[in-house]
Amino acid sequence: MDKLDLVGIGIGPFNLSLAAQLDGISDVKSAFLDQKAEFAWHPDMMLPGVELQTSFLKDLVTLTNPTSKWSFLAYIVNQKRMLDFMNADFAAVPRREFAAYLKWVAGHLDGLIFGNAVREVAFDGKDFQVCSDRGVYTAKNLAVGIGKPAFVPxxxxxxxxxxxxxxxxxxxxxxxxxxxxxxxxxxxxxxxxxxxxxxxxxxxxxxxxxxxxxxxxxxxxDDTPFVNEYFTPGYADVFANLPDDRKQELMSRQKLASDxxxxxxxxxxxxxxxxxxxxxxxxxxxxxxxxxxxxxxxxxxxxxxxxxxxxxxxxxxxxxxxxxxxATGYETALPEFMAPLRARLEEGVSGAYRLDANFRACWDGPADRGIFVQNAGRIDLGIFEPQLSLMAWRSAKIVNALLGQDVFDLEQNPPIVDWLANGTSMAGDAVVQAWG
Ligand SMILES: Cc1cc2nc3c(=O)[nH]c(=O)nc-3n(C[C@H](O)[C@H](O)[C@H](O)COP(=O)(O)OP(=O)(O)OC[C@H]3O[C@@H](n4cnc5c(N)ncnc54)[C@H](O)[C@@H]3O)c2cc1C
Missing domain, CATH: 3.50.50.60 (FAD/NAD(P)-binding domain)
Structure with missing residues (x-):
């Protein structure tokens, strides 16, 4: 198999978002692998009547790429039910509908391979070797998006x-x-x-x-406006730079924002x-x-x-x-297939990986070989991390970091809330202004 720029491991919503954002960027050769026979979003929790806890506009692409053909609204139009959807006026979209949208995207994107579990990832000194049920892939970069294992007390x-x-x-x-x-x-x-x-x-x-x-x-x-500020790039940038102990303390106080x-x-x-x-x-x-x-x-x-x-x-x-x-939730753990790289990875506060603000794991390998990880940095990067809310922004950030250029314009207005006053450092030391 040819060397790839990126192998995505797991195809849940988060790596699917990355695949959708990469669609049309011709100079990236990628493959995404999933152990399931076909795409399915938490099928064993798809009870009758369950609803999305997030706006449908926080789909795979819209936050950063609203003209993409992989948006939720593009799906609704493709299904020829836009006006019916509007008339139904859902306060919250049925989860079954959002899952069908995700499955539709997964069914149309190239380079997604189902029925292919990853068993081991090694680094040969130059590239990653991804051993899967259907062969070994050589890749310059990885995007790990395998969700979280169930937590059993x-x-x-x-x-x-x-x-x-x-x-x-x-x-x-x-x-x-x-x-x-x-x-x-x-x-x-x-x-x-x-x-x-x-x-x-x-x-x-x-x-x-x-x-x-x-x-x-x-x-x-808690779905109120100021709490929703935690799910914005502006707050994410502030949070990512806080000291570890402060992050942990804040996270326990923000529980109801996501949980x-x-x-x-x-x-x-x-x-x-x-x-x-x-x-x-x-x-x-x-x-x-x-x-x-x-x-x-x-x-x-x-x-x-x-x-x-x-x-x-x-x-x-x-x-x-x-x-x-x-109903005891999920945990963050380094997957078995990453065992050969365990000693080379820095551990973060969330467990498993320490992630930088581009969702890249800190490790001792070459700087141009990245291990991007989604849904494993809740305490390192913020409460938005396990949620759908910022997935399109996160995958756009990963694309920019992967290519070393601003393919997506991620410039934002300053946050509505002044989380840090200008001239104040993360440690809280006010910069002394000299009066002239
Ligand atoms: C029931 C439920 C409802 C939720 N609803 C919302 C909501 O409304 N709003 C919100 O913001 N968040 C919600 N979440 C939280 C979050 O958005 C979801 O958990 C989301 O599915 C996370 O996406 P993911 O891609 O990280 O992981 P997952 O969806 O878990 O997908 C991971 C994929 O990786 C594959 N995989 C794992 N190991 C391997 C391997 N070794 N090789 C190959 N493939 C592998 C799995 O087969 C799976 O397909 C919900 C969570 C749950 C459990």
Whole structure:
């Protein structure tokens, strides 16, 4: 195989955005590889009625390349439903629609190879050698976009996987839960979507749903204008230059900017419980249990006994269920296939990689051989990093860095919020002005 300028590993939305931004740039030879047989966006969380938490304008390209033929609106026009889409006036676009858009783009771009898992990446002193199921690719640069592995807490690791599973496998496992008492553990959007679905008394109807979360309450995503400033290049530039300990502190305070449940989902859950309790509608019993930090689960062959500490009074409480769904999120870890390069990579605060402001991993290899990584720098680079919001901007930045020129004009107006006053350094030392 010919030497490539770039091999993309993984084709989720983030590397798909990079492939879409590279489309039409003739002097870049690239290939993108994915282990799946075809493109699919979180298929096991595609429950009926789920919605995008982000504007559809934050698609693969529009932020930096609004005339691209790979925008969400180009897809809607191609499907001949622009006016219907406008008339439907969705407050939030159905996730199924956005997934269909992504799949449409993936089906039309050249150089995307599915059914091809990457097994190992090595560096031969000059170039990267990417060993995949369908052969070895030689590349000057890499773009790693493999998403994140599911996070399974320690207390769940010994439990039987047929009855205790992560949300990332939920949809295909739901039919097994019919007539069961199900505990959903985790108070973010995935947990909320499952609770809403299970309480809704669908055809796989369960008997009881317990929703446990260590959060203070079931809290909504903060989608207000000043919080949305965190999802702008202006804030990203400020954040990337902060000291590591400051980043960590800020990140824990910004949780609800990206990790709360949608208001519409929370309202729906409340209404379902109300209807069941007061109007005799629906048979599924729901129990809402915030402030519960699960720390131990025992399984006797039939019944799970869940031990949780109540954050209000520190009392340990016990709950029983026939099945557990772990809505415990995702973690950042260096993938196995990067093991040959592990010792050469600098570790960042997010774990795995330390990324520079161009999303390039810091490593001890030649400066003209880059390892770009998407979705692995939440604490190093900011809360926007695991979200769709800035993906088109990020991939444009990667293209500029890859080519060493401003293919995309990323110049922005100064942020609406003055995050740092002019003349103030990141460490907060005001520059002393000399009065003439
Ligand atoms: C259910 C759900 C809903 C979400 N909704 C929103 C939303 O509305 N708004 C928002 O801003 N964010 C949302 N997110 C967060 C984020 O946008 C998504 O997780 C997004 O899919 C991340 O894209 P990605 O490309 O990094 O990873 P992924 O979508 O996980 O894709 C990674 C790809 O890499 C492939 N891969 C992995 N290992 C290998 C290998 N060794 N070789 C080859 N291929 C490999 C996988 O098969 C996969 O196709 C959501 C997340 C989830 C879980």
């Amino acid at each position: 320690n207390w769940a690791r010994h439990l039987p996987t047929e009855k205790c599973f992560h949300t990332s496998q939920a949809k295909s496992r739901l039919p097994d839960l019919r007539g069961k008492r199900v505990a959903v553990i985790g108070g973010g959007q995935s947990g909320a979507e499952l609770v809403e679905y299970l309480l809704g008394g669908n055809r796989d109807s369960v008997e009881e749903v317990l929703w446990l979360s260590r959060r203070d309450n079931f809290e909504p995503l 709360g449940a949608s208001l519409s989902t929370l309202k729906s859950i409340y209404q379902l419980i109300y209807r069941q309790r007061y109007l005799d509608e629906g048979d599924v019993v729901g129990r809402l249990l915030p402030q519960r930090e699960v720390f131990q689960v025992q399984y006797d062959g039939e019944d799970f006994r869940i031990a949780a500490r109540n954050g209000l009074n520190q009392v340990v409480e016990f709950f029983h269920a026939d099945a557990l769904i772990l």
